[in-house]
Amino acid sequence: MPDQIRFEDGAAYERMMGAWSQLVGTAFLDWLAPPPGWRWADVGCGNGAFTELLVERCAPAGIQAIDPSEGQLSYARGRIAPGKAEFHKGDAMELPFEDDSFDAAIMALVLFFVPEPARGVAEMVRVVRPGGSVSAYLWDMLGGGFPMEPIQAELRAAGLDPVRPPSVGVSQMDALRQAWIDAGLDDVETTEITVSRTFDDFDQFWSITTSIGTSRSLLSSLSADEVERLRERVRARLPADAAGRISYEARANAIKGRVPVAG
Numbered sequence: 001m002p003d004q005i006r007f008e009d010g011a012a013y014e015r016m017m018g019a020w021s022q023l024v025g026t027a028f029l030d031w032l033a034p035p036p037g038w039r040w041a042d043v044g045c046g047n048g049a050f051t052e053l054l055v056e057r058c059a060p061a062g063i064q065a066i067d068p069s070e071g072q073l074s075y076a077r078g079r080i081a082p083g084k085a086e087f088h089k090g091d092a093m094e095l096p097f098e099d100d101s102f103d104a105a106i107m108a109l110v111l112f113f114v115p116e117p118a119r120g121v122a123e124m125v126r127v128v129r130p131g132g133s134v135s136a137y138l139w140d141m142l143g144g145g146f147p148m149e150p151i152q153a154e155l156r157a158a159g160l161d162p163v164r165p166p167s168v169g170v171s172q173m174d175a176l177r178q179a180w181i182d183a184g185l186d187d188v189e190t191t192e193i194t195v196s197r198t199f200d201d202f203d204q205f206w207s208i209t210t211s212i213g214t215s216r217s218l219l220s221s222l223s224a225d226e227v228e229r230l231r232e233r234v235r236a237r238l239p240a241d242a243a244g245r246i247s248y249e250a251r252a253n254a255i256k257g258r259v260p261v262a263g
Helices: 010-032 049-058 070-079 117-127 149-157 173-182 202-209 213-220 224-237
Strands: 039-043 062-067 086-089 102-108 128-139 186-199 246-258
Touching: 010 049, 010 102, 010 128, 010 186, 010 246, 039 049, 039 117, 049 062, 049 102, 062 070, 070 086, 102 117, 117 128, 117 173, 128 173, 149 224, 173 186, 173 246, 186 202, 202 224, 202 246
Parallel strands: 039 062, 039 102, 062 086, 102 128
Antiparallel strands: 128 246, 186 246
16 A cells, blocks of 8 residues: 555646646635735645646736646646746745745645645745735545545445545644634635536546546555456446436635734
8 A cells, every 4th residue: 555645747637636626726716816916826736737727817926836746847837838937846844935925825735745734834924925815725535525535435445545645634624724823824714615527427537536646556456356346336426417427526625814914
């Protein structure tokens, strides 16, 4: 069983999680309602799925995006027009930016991968100007909101519990809110975001959903018969419509707060 979760292939990530990321990211930006002209820090930008939304929807004055995976960054650079964003390899717990450099910092589907979430939030607070926005959203993994949940639930039932992100507890709304309060942020607000995705048929769902992450690693350790039994159990969880399409929902917890203004 894998002992950690890594996403190094930007194209493979796009096929599975990129589509989910843009669905939830769009809903998140509707809720955040940022004004145009902000300078953004996109922390844990991955393959640029959310960065692209910032470019398309928010008329940013600038975007500095950071991620630890060079493979993901390479894909991100290819999807964003030159001059719209700058991409850097780096650590969410040690952002390579000066204090008060941005109007907003965001972690999109990232905070539960940060080994010390409090340090990650503190770094976002440090680089955002007083009065600026610090926000995040992440899959409600412990509440069954993860897009891979239909498969992972059956893996768990078979005694093959997929590895969770190292800080999965922060995905719970109460823990997320407490992290923002502990960081000293003002005007903290939270919301749940539910999105739905439709696949042409079960085969398309299965192929895409098992293409990355620990589910793929676990499936590779099973025999062909075990994989087929698992497929049929998952199929029973996801009844198709009259045209054979598979639709289901995923859910994220989102939060925003404001860096205090002195005085």
